[in-house]
Amino acid sequence: MIQNASARVVRDFSGRWRVIVDPYEAGYRGFHGNPWPFGFFRDAEPRPGLAEYDFDRSELLEVPGDWNSQDPRLLYYEGTLWYQTRFRLEEQPGVRRFVHFGAANYHAMVWLDGKPLGEHEGGFTPFAFELPGAGTAGEHVLTVKVDNTRRREAVPTVSTDWWNYGGLTREVSLLEVPETFVREYTVGLDRPGRVRAQLVLDGPRLRQMVQLRIPQAGLEVSGETDDDGRLELVAEAQLERWTPAQPRRYRVEITSETDTIAETVGFRTVRALGTRILLNDEPIFLRGVSLHEESPFGPGRAWSEEHARTLLGWAVELGCNFVRLAHYPHNETMVRVAEELGLLVWAEIPVYWNIAWDHAPTLDCAKAQLGEMIARDRNRCAVILWSLSNEAPATEARQAFLSELAGHARVLDPTRLLTSALFARLDEDAETMVIDDPVGEHLDVMGCNEYLGWYYREPEEMDRIRWSSPYEKPLIMSELGAGAVAGRHGDESTPFTEEHQAHVYRKQIGMLRRIPFLAGLSPWILKDFRSPRRVLPGTQDGWNRKGLVSDRGLRKRAFGVLREWYQELAGQE
Ligand code: GCB
16 A cells, blocks of 8 residues: 555556456456466467457547446446556656556456556555566556456445446556655544654665654654654644634645655544544534445546535535445545545445355455555544444354454554444334444444335334434434435325425434434435446436435435534534
């Protein structure tokens, strides 16, 4: 992992890449299905005598971008697709070069000039491979095989409620760093008034003097790295805190003898106390909404700054101070824009529904994705919650898996809160919803997905429902909602009308007001999104319609209902 990769970019590979759709994996296994290494699409040039393929005359697709939304023939495509691009390098002494991928869904293998650079599993986290010898001067060919086949043991597994957008869904770029560089660093408040920074160098000169500066706060502190290139710096500092109302950020500069890196960082503390979440030691109620990483006007993965600004702009218009970036790590720009706009973030990994809890490699894969998410976003003060799972049925195997994952998260980042989106159960009295999932003991904050008034019970019944939990912990109602087709009107009792959705929201708000341990909510969902399991003709047509905003950007009535409550809550702060 290379921290703050966007600050190291010297070339952006965005643009049109040559592609070959390869459902039979001919390019990997050879035309006779021989096992690797007989595959040949990786080759920089076609092999003599093999006139069966030609990247240079193949079709083109935009990178970044999923393939499904770029070509109607690929809408449902799941399998292997090959990408290729050519580029030139100039000789530059004293640098190291990496090819960096924001994400590739789901499995990627990368070759430079026909030689393997590496591979990566997991569709939503970044990875980088170093070019041997910094890449020689001259022409190069970069070939990437991306496979989005769903697999039982993968994370996520075969069944989800979102589109399996495949491909190079985020930016691909060339990074350049000095031979010894600051590879990773964490800068934040470890208690009010005290900055703690940790960093690690990578390269041949691991012992160096390193300086940390925050010019706008007059902070300057330095120290020497140890033999492993590690250093911890601690300094008292009077810094204005980052809050949703005033998302103040500072420029932080780290300078070693061989490298310098800078970025914008906000400072805050966060913790849970009893049933409250405290931001900068003050209780905060999270007025949130969930969203998928899907482009604001239509299908396809969101990846650009403009996408992030539009989606998060709607959340701000709704009165939010919080977003749940469901159900996998969103792109880094999304998190950075949220931070700039004053939106707190719940970030999660795609441990979704019933994955292969018993399978050791599945746990390793979940840990790796968690680690990559934390490594990328550890300096984002907006991120306050790492979520480990979504609606995972309570079994012994799941319990072992999630407790291991929770322990891993605590080691990687002891400063943030852990949560999971849990199920609740209806008690025998038929009026009390109980959250007692055993994984609750490992969490700081309970999330809960409930669809009262939609999948379960009539909306009116919510007037009587109470909530309880044996855990003395804050609760975020991480999902609730109802489907509605924008522009379809009718009476409150007719599902899929805007009136019915608004009615469910009113009843939900009435019920939520009465939950004493409620610390926030993130209703499902900001915008209608593509899902192959939503097949109702004329109503869903491949879209989950629980959006407060339609796939064309139209606000539904429930948007106004929730905004009104959020305005009232904001007024009480
Ligand atoms: C859920 C899932 C979410 C679905 C949603 C729904 O509980 O967490 O991914 O999209 O319900 O619409 O049913």
